[in-house]
Amino acid sequence: MSIQRLIFFVLSALFFIGSSVWIKDEISPKWIKYQKEYYKEQAIKVEKEYSAASSAKEKELLGRRLASLKRPVYEVKQILLKGDYSWDKRLNGDKVDRCITCHIDEEKLKEKHPNAKEFPFDIYGCAVCHGGIGRALNEKIAHKGIYYHKRQMEQRLVAAESLFEFWSELANLTPEESDPNQRLGMGDFKKYSITGDKAIYVGSKKCLKCHTGLTSPHVERWLRIKFKTFELVKEAPDYIAGNEGYRKTCLKCHTTGYDETTGRYSEEGVTCEACHGAGEVFSYFMDIGKALEGQKIAKVGTFGTPYNICGPCHHTRNHEMRLKFFQERGADDEWFFPQHTTPYKTGLTEKGDASKSLPKIY
Structure with a gap:
């Protein structure tokens, strides 16, 4: 046999084998195997439920489901x-x-x-x-x-851009709101880590280890005012008298890292992470010597004072419940509004000294 014929024979054989494998995969792709296994497991499960069912209606429903599971349609799902x-x-x-x-x-x-x-x-x-x-x-x-598991997902976090791409993709996939002002951007997903889990709040003590010296004027001002807001809230008569629902509305803005589902929060007061977001990721970069990468993440959504950072709390309507509370008790406007806001006129300022016994609220 000549070399040319041998080469032709080998190539033909390889082509035949490759074509056979391709045809087999097309006729009976691997995903059908997974679907067969799933429907078989479900059928066994429903059969047990059918046997244990007591009412005729329940048996009828399970019977229909069982029939469909025994005659499944294998299809691409997307x-x-x-x-x-x-x-x-x-x-x-x-x-x-x-x-x-x-x-x-x-x-x-x-x-x-x-x-x-x-x-x-x-x-x-x-x-x-x-x-x-x-x-x-x-x-x-x-x-x-x-990335099969969280550890592998975390390993791709080599630079801030990795996280920015992830947040941007989440924003792109999120259905758009009809109101342009309500549409989400990358910064709205800052509370999530690279795994899709909520980022962990590390606490202001970790931030202040470095920033007390690096950004001292800002830190000193914040420590003096915002860090202590919840101390004043706890002394407020309406907070003391309010029920759990009333207090929750206070916790949303006067604590850091408040979780509405659990009612827990990371810290009292408006601390570093209240505006910069949970510090898990950017503090990680700081710890491994990539301070600039951490700084990029900490700045997302905080510069230019965007509405989604400041607006939810710095909104006059948030305190309408307080206005009602003090109006019902004949108190002066002064007890409702903080010093740095312009009081609404309630017409209650001439009702004597009803508010004198109440502590001043800032």
């Missing part, structure tokens, strides 16, 4: 994300995430992702946090550059 792919990333067309084609068990996904309530899969997909190529159906291609 989430249509907000935005489009761009040619500069060598992709085009609609932005989709097809991870759920293989990772089909949504209940298990929710168990492993406690933050799914804040970042629902049907809006944000999976690739925004885990990386990889969410559009691919081939497992090897889909998992290219993927």
Whole structure:
């Protein structure tokens, strides 16, 4: 046999093998295997529930579900994300995430992702946090550059830009509000770390170790005024008399790191992280000697005094409940408004000394 024929034979054999593998993958892709396993598990689970069911109505519902599980439709499942792919990333067309084609068990996904309530899969997909190529159906291609767990996600945090890209993508994927002033930007996601979890508040003591000397005028002023706001709030008659709901409205602005779901906060008063955000990430950069990277993150959303940082608390309507409280007790305007604001006229200033016994509120 000549060399030319041998080469032709070898190449033909390789082509045949490659084509066979490709055809097999196209006819019976691996994702079908995962879906078969899932539907089989679900069918067994529903069969047990059906056997244990007591009412006829419950049996009927479970029977229908069982029938559909035993005749499943294997199909590509995808989430249509907000935005489009761009040619500069060598992709085009609609932005989709097809991870759920293989990772089909949504209940298990929710168990492993406690933050799914804040970042629902049907809006944000999976690739925004885990990386990889969410559009691919081939497992090897889909998992290219993927971050399987939090430790791997954290390892990509080599510069501030890594976090900025993550925050920007979250902002891009978030559905737009009709009001342009309510639309979210990168800075609105500053409270999240690179893993998608809420960033940890490290406390002002850690910040002040360096900044007492570096930015002393700012620190001295803040320590004298804002750090102590909650001390004054706790002495306020309306806070003392108020119920839990009333006090919560005070905690939102007069503590740092307040979590409405748990009712807990990091520190009393308006401390460093109240404006600069939870310090987990930028303090990490400071600790490893990348102070400039940490500084970039700390500045996000704080310069230019944007509304989303200052507005939620520095809003006159936030104190309407206090106005009502003091009006009902015939108190003077002075007891409702801090010294640095212009009092509204309530017409109660001529009611004698009803407010004299109340401590002054700043």
